[in-house]
Amino acid sequence: MTALDAILQRLMALHPKAIDLSLDRIRRLLAELGDPHLALPPVFHVAGSKGKGSTTAFLRAMAEAAGYRVHAYTSPHLVRFNERIRLAGQLIDDARLIALLERCERVNAGRPITFFEITTAAAYLAFAETPADLVLLETGLGGIADTTNVIPHPRLTALTPIGIDHVGFLGDTVAKIAVSKAGIIKPGIPCIVGPQPDDAMAVIMAKAAACSAPLLCQDRDWSIQPGKDGGLLWREGESVLHLPAPSLLGAHQIVNAGIAVTCARHLAGFEIPPAAIAAGLRGIDWPARMQRLTQGPIAAALPKHTEIWLDGAHNAMAGEALAATLASLPQKNTWLLAGVLNTKDAAGLLRPLAPLIAGGCSIAIPGEANSLSAGDLAQAAAQAGIALDPQPDIATAIGHLAKQQPARLLITGSLYLAGKILTDNK
Template identity: 50%
Template structure:
């Protein structure tokens, strides 16, 4: 197969997509077998599932392990600006030549068979993870857990389940217990699992599966605790107490994400220095990220400009908690959303805290909700709402009428990616 560039190869993978998505591991197992089973030759795996907080938790664990001198692979999705972000090999984002080679090998092994984009690209990533030496692989679930393409690792070193909330109901179930059962599908017999804060109904499901598998649980509120006290992060487990700086990642919800990362690192035997590096060195773009330079920032020089890719009601509640802790300043949302999401559910926690909503489209995303629909949902909540053709236009309009505003672009990781590209 002739290698051109990663964009062309990724486009070829997109064309192989089945007519309907059925959550199954059959296609993945077939392709991995054709590739020589790279999933059986991976470094020790930390497998992370959950509704929100997976990426931030992964980023903190990675920061800690790398500070300890370890070589770390990581896999996450979706990307923001370019696909390469999803795959990190031994601490570095995958190069264009390496990505092209992996994609080409995967396409050749697949021989034109029907397969989803995520399945094919995950199999490609597994080749790189298997063939590049590293001390650990941080593996983030794409959707769900039980039937997710990443769930082909027989004996992960550790699993993590972040908070479970309603999301992807069309695929995962319409209730918290149903969704929790899918997330708990990553648990393996005898393998320890870190469990973040959960609703009681979710925790019961996770505990029942862990009991059947003999999988030791280290659950928030039972085996470990984390809280903020006097501007510091305090973590406590059976090993003792840590008094650390607050997380570098912004928002009070990051304290609990840090707790899961710290519980994981402590379970793996790492020291306080590693734990401190986890919370102080982590970087995770598009999650309550302040934009401090670039053309979008220049369009509103006196405003606070923030970007967040959270896209469900649980993420909106975390955003609302962050805004409640922020210094008083008029806050204006620039809002985009995919049509699989409920705009009213997302906006409801934020409605008491914002002065206006400007709805924008997501470029090149046919599944985006029309701005007019978003305006209607915002107006029904009593918010002042209008439309703009893009985020840059919305920023300029808000800054013109309120130069020192706080502007928060939110609702979609796809929109976050476009904003980062537009802002250089």
């Protein structure tokens, strides 16, 4: 176990609940740390049920292509915790991260605080103490009580599509969930809004009206669509941009790209020209979003002709987007390897994929206490119309799938599973 692993494990034990939505604990800790969150460069804040990570990655690539130094805070990580904190374009190194976490740990002095809260406080310290031009903050869960929602005056906010997710914490209807997500809207601060269900849009508009926040909504104030040349056409009033297609696959990534383009155009105080926007769309690096795996032990264990695709889809909205992307590829005999957290609607995630899947395997996500068991996931998959054979681990599942001679293997269900796959496939 590394020194970083040891302190992360220690911090996990500071609170009896993995998730306990409140801003009281982090506000107390931040005050004792000198309120680093109030000393940040201009902040962009994004929430949503689907696409906020990709939208953040697009915007970061665009801003960096324009020459800006960008901090970014995202979650979860795939392989290393350091992925969550990007300082001026580089992942935070172990020594700096350990020092910041130990500092937060000393100041917290053993009082109850969640893992996400104390690690977010460390990120704020890192961002305040490292020169940069812009900070991109992605909510972890919800919005109104998320640890990223302590910034009083962000430069810009954005809401990606909202749907049913985290019902145990945010509510069991789209409207209730939208109340939490829309909590990032701030008085007088513009908010870029992606396509939303009617119930969510009603909540967003009411929140914006209550605090006089301008909204720029997709298909009302701006639009994004495929262009005739295979690229993208973005339009806002008389402004039109002809852009390349994003390097991430899927129609849903066009939506995410459109939100990011609109954010780049409305980020007050920043000049992100069309050439930088185009470079960001082409140059984005965002693993586990319909990522093709062509090398490594997993690829070597499968027949040479097998296409392997890895995606972190983990809710019903993402399942629909993943199914649409899969359907856009040439039809092939496609098998599935799935692992899903027990806080997710596994049947809802898998149901859109059912017409495209010949069979597959279910596993418990290695190292995740909140994973569905392989058997429970197989039962949920059966409800969705997919027959999955429960397997004890990834290696056994891959061996079983190799015997089926699949033309295509889709690995999905969780970003935590995706991270484990990427780790194992080095």
